[in-house]
Amino acid sequence: MLTTQFFGSIYTNPLMNASGVNCFTTYELDQLADSKAGAFVTKSATLQARKGNPKPRYYDVPLGSINSMGLPNNGFDYYLDYALNYQKQHTTALFLSISGMSTEENITMLHKIVESEFNGITELNLSCPNVPGKPQIGYDFPLTEKILQEVFTFFDKPLGVKLPPYFDFAHFDEMARILNQFPLVYVNSINSVGNGLYIDSNSESVVIKPKNGFGGIGGEYVKPTALANVRAFYTRLKPEIKLIGTGGIRTGQDVFEHLLCGATMVQIGTELHKEGPEIFERIEKELKEIMRQKNYQTIDEFRGKLKDDL
Numbered sequence: 001m002l003t004t005q006f007f008g009s010i011y012t013n014p015l016m017n018a019s020g021v022n023c024f025t026t027y028e029l030d031q032l033a034d035s036k037a038g039a040f041v042t043k044s045a046t047l048q049a050r051k052g053n054p055k056p057r058y059y060d061v062p063l064g065s066i067n068s069m070g071l072p073n074n075g076f077d078y079y080l081d082y083a084l085n086y087q088k089q090h091t092t093a094l095f096l097s098i099s100g101m102s103t104e105e106n107i108t109m110l111h112k113i114v115e116s117e118f119n120g121i122t123e124l125n126l127s128c129p130n131v132p133g134k135p136q137i138g139y140d141f142p143l144t145e146k147i148l149q150e151v152f153t154f155f156d157k158p159l160g161v162k163l164p165p166y167f168d169f170a171h172f173d174e175m176a177r178i179l180n181q182f183p184l185v186y187v188n189s190i191n192s193v194g195n196g197l198y199i200d201s202n203s204e205s206v207v208i209k210p211k212n213g214f215g216g217i218g219g220e221y222v223k224p225t226a227l228a229n230v231r232a233f234y235t236r237l238k239p240e241i242k243l244i245g246t247g248g249i250r251t252g253q254d255v256f257e258h259l260l261c262g263a264t265m266v267q268i269g270t271e272l273h274k275e276g277p278e279i280f281e282r283i284e285k286e287l288k289e290i291m292r293q294k295n296y297q298t299i300d301e302f303r304g305k306l307k308d309d310l
């Protein structure tokens with residue numbers, strides 16, 4: 001019913017966690033492996049372990065969340081070791097996310113993946129908005145093209161990219177032109193909407209410490225932007241490059257909307273942080289009920305079939 005074909009594997013459903021949520025430690029990763037998620041992804045790794053930004057750095061708010069984690073993680077080897085052990089005895093697909101502090105660091109980690117026995121999918125995060133002094137690579141089109149050109153001179157395993165949200169058709173067009181040159185297996189849109197500001201008017205204060213309270217926005221706030229980015233790339237990219245839809249998913253209906261826009265898999269961040277891994281069972285049930293009401297037997301019957309020519 002919800003089975004999803006994605007790069008040579010069959011997943012029981014299209015649901016995943018968003019990198020960064022519930023995926024920092026082996027304990028959290030095992031929780032996802034044991035959940036109803038159809039696949040899961042590790043916290044974006046840097047070559048060396050990082051403490052990340054000072055706390056408070058994550059804050060749930062009524063319509064979503066704001067975060068400026070700053071790429072805290074246990075280091076690349078920690079997550080590669082987990083992935084190598086995991087893939088020996090599990091079938092649920094595990095994606096490995098990396099977000100180097102420089103192009104060189106990304107290249108180094110990708111070489112280590114090529115040389116390893118890892119047989120899963122790698123997600124290259126080009127869109128962390130929260131490392132002070134580090135602009136989001138995905139907003140630098142020439143740099144993005146340069147990095148992908150260098151990556152694909154040697155990287156021969158399945159690779160996807162995690163992109164920031166774009167807000168201009170010229171940017172959708174330029175980014176699609178760049179991405180269509182490469183044998184990517186997917187584009188994941190969107191990362192958090194960078195550098196928003198949430199204010200507590202009672203205390204007349206920001207709610208997170210890093211960067212004077214500026215942080216990535218997730219949750220209900222960002223669904224229209226997430227859907228637009230999924231749709232924009234789905235209609236611009238060559239069919240071999242699939243879409244992972246991330247942003248604003250709280251219910252089966254939100255998943256249905258992302259699938260209508262063209263997503264093959266969807267990722268849940270803010271709501272997973274609020275509800276925990278049992279969210280996957282709830283959302284799977286809700287999606288199944290929507291499909292039953294609409295008399296869809298499979299997701300393929302409606303994926304990408306948004307009526308957008310009124």
Ligand SMILES: O=C1NC(=O)NC(C(=O)O)N1
Nearest residue numbers: 069070071128130192216
């Ligand atoms: O890519 C990222 N997106 C976010 O919203 N936060 C994390 C982080 O700050 O580590 N990284």
